[in-house]
Amino acid sequence: MADKNTKEMSFLDHLEELRWMLVRSVSIILVLAIIAFFFSDFIFTDILFGPKDPDFITYRFFCKVTQFFGFTDSDICNVEMPFIIQNTDMGGQVSLLIWVSITVGFVVGFPFILWEVWKFISPALYSKEKKYAGAFVIISSFLFFIGVLFGYFIITPLSVYFFGSFSTSTEIVNEFNLESYTSMIKTSVIACGVLFELPIIIYFLSKMGLVTPEFLKKYRKYALVIVLIVSAVITPPDVISQVIVAIPIMILYEFSILISSLVTRKELKELKESKKINS
Template sequence: MARKKHTEMSFLDHLEELRWLLIRSTIAIIIVAGACYFIDDYIFNTIIFGPKDPNFITYRFFCGVTHFFGVDDTYACATEFKFIIQNTEVGGQFSIYLWMLVTAGFILGFPYILWEFWRFISPALYEKERKKAALFIIVSSILFFIGVLFGYFVVVPLSINFFATFQASSDIVNQFTIDSYISMIKTSLIASGLVFEMPIIIYFLTKLGLVTPVFLRKYRRAAIVIILILAAIVTPPDIPSQIIVSIPMLILYEASIIISALVVKKQEQNG
């Protein structure tokens, strides 16, 4: 199947297209961030500071699970988090306010960013593949949002629960800066969202011939080690949290192997 004819572009032309992609994506993020201004109270008081409440749904869930198995775990059923969040810089709150709106703009505007990315790479695809733009955007967006939700309802609460209840000494009082608290949330949400894009990334790498299912199976053990290391980085240093975060990543890796195998099989059938 031949690619659709299009004007050959030089390297500088591609850079110009990339520049406009970034400009349009930035404008979209700013517009969505501006819209989030009207729900800023919900974003901050309900979403951002929700996981610092011991009654947050994730804590209640894990507490219920431990009770179901007859385990009395004060760690999983914390009734109080003894820490305060403080601002230590003159313009700290204003800076955090703006960056959280931008982060919300990036997350909510991610489907548009994907569409811009698709427009950028589509000239290199087959005509039949270019018709799958909607499917690509929908699937990629769903995976990203699932990852963000996983970060928010799993990674963030596990981190807060651990660091809020851990004490090296009873003489030490936890006083987290707003910058470190927000940074943890932003990193957890965006990183989790991007990690859940693994099947899409493997799909394109397989299409380009850079990855094969044989390669993925051969280095499965190495991938498991890398996943465990990543889980250890983004979660508190306790084994249960690392296992909880590792499981979805392992499932995504196995799904990526299946997707890669399907792509290779289809390429072989098309000759």
Template sequence: MKQIESKNPQQMSFLDHLEELRWHLIRATLGVLIAAIFAFLAKGFIFDTILFGPKKVDFFTYRVFCNLSKSLGFDESFCLEKLPFIIQSRTMAGQFSAHIWTAITAGFIISFPYVVFEFWKFIKPAMHSHEQKTAKGFIFVSSLLFFLGVLFGYYIITPLSINFLGSYNVSNEVLNEFDLSSYIALIRASVLACGLVFELPIIIYFLSRVGIVTPDLLKKYRKFALVIVLILAAVITPPDVASQVIVTIPILILYEISIFISKSVLKKQKN
């Protein structure tokens, strides 16, 4: 490993680059596992406070939406008295398996800045000195966007979904008794999906640098992007207009920010 690190990146062979990437991936994985161990030990906080928080009627989002709906004169659908469902585990290893995979997911979220740092260390030697200065805030910005997306998924998407799906029924003969893995999967998908979607400006930045994406291209397909965003909002949120608008607005803002970023990249390349 030391021999590989001492080489000039321009003189390294393809296998040397693969070896270098392998060690970065190993260190990133170890970072995730270490964070996952701490998350595993914090079982009470992870499950009772975080995962089962949106199941409680006094959850922060429900209280905020309830006050907003009252002040704006809308219906009081978010002023909950109870969420009519229970969570159960129907397999012998169900709770233990949920504990393991939840810890790994939490480990990835907690260690995301370190994972990005290892990725940055791998691509940094291939960049010129002025490019490295320009991208100095890469780790901070990408981590900030990811955590904002995670918070958006947890405090907005998750309660909207749980409120709708937990209360929905086709007949009074059917009881909502959700499996633990299904409940956790909903939260995990909402949180990680939003975290990755919020990385859009970072993705556009790199695509603009290599010439795949331009501001004109983003503007040209803005209408198509709007349709895709609306479809995405319809898929990950309950089928009501208010929920879809809540999800659509920040994604569209990110898209407009991405256009500005793409412009800045091209402007600096011309200079």
């Protein structure tokens, strides 16, 4: 897929470009992490420990939705958080502050990182493909931020609610480690952000011929089962909550099938036109 107008680069040149891409990406993350450091009180009190508040917006939303559908006795309307979060390491809070700031820097700086990645791979693209740089960054960033919001406002509070209220015996008191709590939130948010990049990933995999719409359709039912199982685990024991979590993920999967179909048809069309020209 190399551009004929682009000067061929040696292996060492590629390594040099990769090195500077990483340097610039890490630099922007660190700069944003330093800025986040000065807003640490807001980040910890309102964001990080927000899902621990029984009055968190997600619990109120789920309560209204379940009541609308007639589930007046849903557990989500009587949220309790019978657990405490404790720090057991001498430098635990300092380490946490650093890593949370870096995580915020990564999330906020994601569009810049995407732009750097695009600049790195652009020499291997045709001129007609390079013009989609802006669209690639905008769409990918949009999907990532939607995933982050979905992870924070849906997956995280439901997970905190489930694990925080779960108990096998009244003799056991939940006292969660600070690192364990924050790690779950960071993992949920970043993982959902990456998950929502599925259409972009499927686009490139389809371009390379590694994924076809037929393959995605064949395993659709397995994907649905996995999504429903995950939804059942992390949500309160009512169908409405499970459906609310499962629907966006399945829409994403169906959208990926559409993307793969469009890419495959376009590739076949270009292949037929190329054969006609050659013949």
